[in-house]
Amino acid sequence: MSTQPRRLKSGGRIDRSKPISFRFDGRSHTGFAGDTLAAALLANGVTLVGRSFKYHRPRGIYSAGVEEPNALVTMRTGARHEPNVPATKVELYEGLEAFSQNSWPSPKYDVMSFVNRFPKLFAAGFYYKTFVGPTRGSWMFYEKFIRRAAGMGKPTTEADPDHYEKAHAFCDLLVVGAGPSGLAAAITAGRSGLRVILVEDDTVLGGSLLAAGRDPKLADWLKSALAELETLPSVRVMTRTCAFGAYDNMTFALLERVSDHLVTPAPFQPRQRMWRVRAERAILATGMIERPIVFANNDLPGVMLASAARTYVNRHAVAVGRKVVVFTNNDTAYAAACDLNASGAEVSIVDVRSRIPAALQAQVAAAGITLHLGCAVGRANGGRHVRSVDVVPFDPARPERASVRTRLSCDLLAVSGGWTPTLHLLGQRGSKPVYDEDKAMLVAGTVPEGFEIVGGAAANCDLGFCIDSGAKAAHAAAAACGKPHAVSGRSLLEGLPDQGDAYGIAPVWMVPDPLGKGHGKKFVDLQHDVGADDIELAHREGYVSVEHLKRYTTLGMAADQGKTSNLNALGIMAGIRGKKINEVGTTTFRPPFRPISIGALTGPETGLHFRPIRRSPMHDWHEAKGAAITTTGLWLRAWYFPKPGESKADAYVREAAAVRKSVGLTDVASLGKIDIQGPDAAEFLNRVYVNGFLTLPVGKARYGVMLRPDGIVMDDGTTSRISEHHYFMTTTTAGAGKVMSHLEFLLQTAWPDLRVHVTSVTSQWAGMAVAGPRSRELLEKVITDIDLSEEGLPFMGVRQGHAGDIPVRVLRISFSGERAYEVYTPAGYGMQLWQTLCDQGKSCDMTVYGVEALGALRIEKGHVAGGELEGRTTLTDMGLGKMASTKKPFIGGALAQREGMTDPLRPQLVGLELAEGTGTLRAGAILCDPAKRYARTIAKDTSALIDCPPNPASKDFDAGNGSGHMGHGIGFVSSVTWSPELNRNIALGYVSGGMARKGEQIDAVFALKGELTKVRVTSPHFVDPEGPSWAFGCPSIA
């Protein structure tokens, strides 16, 4: 176990009494509580943590925050294995295990590193140029090699063992970021009693103050701010929480990392929790991100942002360098230089500016720091770590290739190219940042209503400004929420050290290669390995717009979304084009601000919780009897009831046969049920159904079909007239919700004058069908006060009565052609009635059947159901054209007359059977005309398909995927079953021309299985064709 050789003896916001052991690439190390994985690796002298995306170049730790482009690691093992996690955002925990990525066997000796010698191989537009035209087919061959060579961490294929939660919160004010300005905002708003949520991505509050120098005034300010925050009851503080999305109407998405700092989540704890926060106002105190300067070999391990070096020294007490070069174009890096110097490092500053403020100059002179003004780092040197830098004379106004160079040896190069306010959340709201020439920053453009931008995000480095802007924004928020500032506390500006607005930037995006031998690659986007030469290439090839540049080079499209690279790329492109940055444009920010696990977005909605489950009142009985269960929409339904040793086929064939022979009982509680009441109910039904309902007498039911306004069939079912102004409608199981909304829509928008109320009573009524020749005999044993005789309850009759004490509504309707009844009872009586029917059924040879048998029976009868009501069929397609009333208008009636809807060549409902007695009928098979068959060959050299004229004799013709049929065919198979009655396979389907093709033999092609089956067109009414037809009860088509 190593001994943290780079840990400073004192200082830092770490707890030295709590050592933490962890493993990286199998080696054990120790860090301290308060470290990130990146800090602990650096403390242990580990500076090489992986290989780059395309070129397999050695990469180290570049930043200390969310912007990290380089140090992506894979966390954990087994099912919890998670790739591409920035080491800078991993809180160290006991037992942590992490691995480097994109290298084999190790980041130190990576066999793929030879790719680095051939950078042209992966230049911008590589894929577009290599795999178009005649070489396109080669992609199939090379893809697996390229994917393996270029890439990031690998995902696990195991199921995620952790739980994720979703939560909702409301507040007056959401403060994003708990640096000095965010703290000031939260405290000020809290004093006014605003309900505040303060969100901080870090584990502790303080933001930039955590990395600030040793001035005790800063530490004291933070301490007293945190102490006051604790006393404010209306402020909710959420650490380890990232506000990653800003959406319409002030809705925000937050990700709380509940257990990512533990080996495994505690019992009953989620790994992560996603919050949806609705805020009245939002203050973005998201600070700034430092940006690099582009120069040769700027990606070497040991090159990092100056702010990161300062964080590691001050916050984590890690001596990131012993001999340090600070390369800057602004004043902010001088604080980092002084702090590094104070930690014992030997520091030189290379500043592109030829003049700097006298106070700074005096400060560095007093500290003994060497200063190189008017110079730049032209190149970093080293193999797997920076060993020296070449310093060249440089004028930011006229960047030229220099011939003179001075070599400075170093083990750390800290770079500051200026700062970029973190405005992603604002950008997500559609507010594009604009470039401020004076500050050389992208600053907030139009700030949307409800938002305030404060502190660093408002493009100001001054601590006093940050705190003041936070407090002022909170006052404004309080006023907007109707809670004007009432309670005054101490001024938050008290006790601050003096600081000027020290920035003084001279914008520089890139330092040209020094003249002479030995150039290095200059990286703009470190994570996607996009170099300055790629931007130049994109420009030469005409991809000059920012959005094209981004897509052509993939710049800014990696997991870090270009947090360190976007502005440099804009600056370089603007330089090449000789335009200003605002003329070149900026790219769009989209959620999420940082990568979010799919698990968190999914939350608990997985497996059984993916969607609600609906069960019939008799469901427990079905399960207890060993029924196989299937789903229809949200409903769990009994599929079939196997006896010991029976297969599905055995069971449903037995069940269906029993219905034809004696009597069967099945659960139809899932049917949609709608109670319709009111004096205009008959008129209403008459308008929504294609057939007439005005004449339906009390005590009768009628089958009805309703169309969508565009003339396509929407749903079907029976509607019974219970009393003068009271109807009971049933719908299909899957269509219930849609029909209910449709009826409500018509009543509330088009016909508010109709005096009708509709109420969904699907869950209020249990329903069961009693079907078969002995169905009346069974019901007569159970129902005592209804005359069930032919005259008492004729076909399509409806009666209300009792089965003992159980109230029932009995409809004499049939779904399968047999004598049959539907019996409804209030849901609470459902099980009791079911049990009574089962008990009495023993003497009638009754069989309980499931939806598989129900399906077989209705296919035999040619009744349409889900497979046929599939949202593309007209009434005529279904063979029910005659049902439509010609005496009254109805919804969908007009558009059903459109030319395309009445085309006689539309696919129409037919029955299908195997023409040669062999083969497989499958729902979804495409029906094709055998006369229009192509021979299809697969050329040997490419995967291109070549269509040839019909040539059934060709050897290349086969009955597999190359069945010879192309396109959409002339129809499709919608439902199939083995008919227990006919003892053979039958199907329903739609075929162009419909029954005109009766007797014709056509091809059914099922390409997924490479099958071609010859089928014959028949009547869809396989059983009982002369009996009451589908549209029973509709007198116009008896």
Next chain:
Amino acid sequence: MLRIACPHCGDRDYVEFLYGGDAENAMPELSDTDIDRWTEFVFFRNDPKGEHAEYWQHQHGCRQWLRVVRHTVTHQVISVQPASEVDTPAQGKRVEVA
């Protein structure tokens, strides 16, 4: 993420609502068999950059259909009324947005 102030239930997330499409066209009279007028009602849509009236049903609430005027650029909800209380325009005529 839209928030719709249901006149019956209060401010709610859009996930409680069912989108019902354009509310700027009134449905033709049922007795009107003119295919063009029905085609206009069912298929033809304005695509305004700005305020647009549309139907939303508070499906997981009061189940009332609402006429919501929304700004298509900012998604700001400008007004919400019960659809049944909106003065029905002359059938088949385009509704002017408030």
